[in-house]
Amino acid sequence: MKKAILLVLFFLILMSCRSVKNHNEQITKLHGVADIHEDIDKAYSQLKRHHPKLYQYTSKEVLDFKFDSLKRSIDTPMDSRAFYKRLAPVVAQVKQGHISLGSANKWYTKKERKQLLKRKLEFYALDFEYLDNKLWVKNTRGKDSTLVGCEMLKINDDLVSDLITVYKTRFASDGYNNTLHDRYVGRHFSSFYYKDKGYVDSLKVAFKNKDSLFIKTFKRIQKKETSKKQDSTKIKKRIKRTSKEKKASRLAFKKKRKFNRRHGYIKKNKEYTRNFCFVGTDKSIAYMKLRSFTNGNYKRFYKGSFAKLDSAKTKNLILDLRDNGGGRIAEIDYLYSYLATKKYKFIEDSEVNSRIPFLKFLMSNTTPNTIKVLSGIVSPIIVVQNLMRTRKRNGKLYYRFRQTKIKAPKPLHFTGNIYVLINGNSFSASSLISTHLKATKRAIFVGEETGGAYNGTVAGIYKMYELPNTKLKIRMGMMQIEAPQKQYPDGYGVMPDIEILPTIIDRNLKKDPEFDWVLKDIKSRR
Structure with missing residues (x-):
């Protein structure tokens, strides 16, 4: 039996290496x-x-x-x-x-990936922002903090301005707005560069800091590894803990783990997806920063946050959806139930091109064979569920989600003033909830037009198809997700009531002009 298992593993590794090579x-x-x-x-x-x-x-x-x-x-x-x-x-x-x-990126064997993980190119630790038609270093997860606030002019022989112009043509926003292009190309510049150039060992980059120009060469270097073997002279004697101390340590660990799940901890950036705090000591203003609607236990977060708002009798809520690329429909529906003041229908039935969209999604040519086999086994259940939820109307097919039902607001829903901060990276689900708040005049919007369309977007589930010869993968949404409210002309995002565009001067002075405007407006209303 043992020999048979080893033989199977050997053939799997052989096939894996062969597929990488092919x-x-x-x-x-x-x-x-x-x-x-x-x-x-x-x-x-x-x-x-x-x-x-x-x-x-x-x-x-x-x-x-x-x-x-x-x-x-x-x-x-x-x-x-x-x-x-x-x-x-x-x-x-x-x-x-x-x-x-x-794009077509090279695959690596397990051994090669292990070696690659031991080396790093600090260029990819830089976070960029495209402001005033220039690319700036917004932040760094590396060691050289002197680059923050510098403009990047050139990479090797390519002008950054030329790269930006080209990269903007390789993706789309919803409809005709342009705000997503500026925000997205800056935020994901490193990814676009990798798609364009592939794996590189060094980069010669020209920067500008005020009036001075300088060149920095980034090289792929070995990551520092902490030695498992410690100097015997530095090994400290372990202090034996009491059972009470051990219990306290376990409880603290569990508490921290629950907090991370509830707030959606992002290990790479060492930050949270969901953040909540009061501004000032009187708790009359609350601030909720939502980076996405993806990871973590969102129900506990919103339930706890709005209970705090109710208990403190908070009058003003600042909802920050800037750079929020979207996520789960279920989450934004749940969040809106705490923001709405009357009964609502969150989304309409979703237009689709098939009566069995979920089976089409699962049976794509990029789906692993194991998933296909499992999908085939449970396909009768999937087909029945899809057919029960899909209806034909006026010659088109529509799929019904649970969020199409009319709901009442939560008992602890917020009734005070709401300010929503938006920008071009407010996309997909964050645009959808913004549509509701805008259409019902529930909030004041500050910032710039959202990258996602007011009238909805095609998302829901995605088809990932690999082209047979070039092996490029094309991804597309399969369901039209839209709120009942519409605006005309079609093809534009949620517009701000107060348009404020940040500048590099604001960033260097560590100012947040949109947030500052809200605080001033609240103060003037008092």
């Missing part, structure tokens, strides 16, 4: 024109098959022309990375923010 050969070789054209047709056909609002912002005639023009323009072989740079701008013309195209 993948890397496939993405680096030159693909023939016919293969490239086939992948273009496959990408467009997948969008037409699964995306329910493909022509919402760009007409069928225009998209047909874009994809046909791309085919005609490619008349020589190219590798997968070069093809990504040609296909991504055409896919972005759909103008649906949840559609994305992944």
Whole structure:
């Protein structure tokens, strides 16, 4: 039995190494024109098959022309990375923010990954922000804090301004607004650069700090490892703890773990997804910063936070949705139940292109075979559930979520003044809850237009399809998620009541102009 298990493991490792080798050969070789054209047709056909609002912002005639023009323009072989740079701008013309195209990145064996993890390039520890048409270092998770506040001008032989212009063409916001482009390209500049250039061992970067120019070379270096073997002279004698101390330590650990789950701890950045505090000592103003609607036990967080607001008789709530890229529908519905003051319907039935959308999602060609087998086993249950929730109306298919039911606000719902801080990175779910608060005139919005559309977005569940020849992966939403309220013209985000655009001067002075305006407005109202 033991020999059989070892034999199976050996073959699995062999197959894994072989698949890595095959993948890397496939993405680096030159693909023939016919293969490239086939992948273009496959990408467009997948969008037409699964995306329910493909022509919402760009007409069928225009998209047909874009994809046909791309085919005609490619008349020589190219590798997968070069093809990504040609296909991504055409896919972005759909103008649906949840559609994305992944670049062709090299795969590594387990041994190679282990070695790579031992080395780091500190360039990727920098956080960027695009302000005043320039790329600035906003923060660093590395050691060189002197770079914070510097403008980045050039990477190797490429001007940063040229890179920004190109990268903006490779993704889309919802509709016609441009605020997402500036915010997103800054926040994810490192990812775009990796997609563009791949794995590099060194970078020569030109920075500007006020009037001085300087060049910094980033090299991939070994991470410092703490030795497991300690100097015997430095080993301290372990102090034996009492049972009472051990119990107190266990309780403290459990308490911290619960706190991290409730607030959604992000280990990489050492920060929390959900944050709540009072501003000032009188507790008349509360501040809730939500970085996303993804990880953690959100129900306990909101239940506890709004209980505190009710107990303190707080009159003003600042809800910060800046740089919130979205997340779970269930979470924003739950949050809104504490912000609404009357009965509401959170979303409409979702338009789909199939009666069995969840099975289509599970049976994509990128889904691991084990998941496909399990999905096949439970497929009768999935199909029945999908068919029960899907209805045809006016020639279109609609899927019904639980959030389509009319609900009443929570007993401890907040009745005071609400201020919502938004920017171009307020996308998807954060735009959806903003639509409700804006339409019901429940809040004052401060900042800039959201990157997500007021009239909804195609998301919900996603189809991830791998193109057969170039191995690029295209991701698309499969469900139109929208609030009952609408605005016209279509294709724009939630607009601020007070438009405030931060500058690099604000960042250097560590000022938050949107937050400061809210505090001044509350003070003037008093």
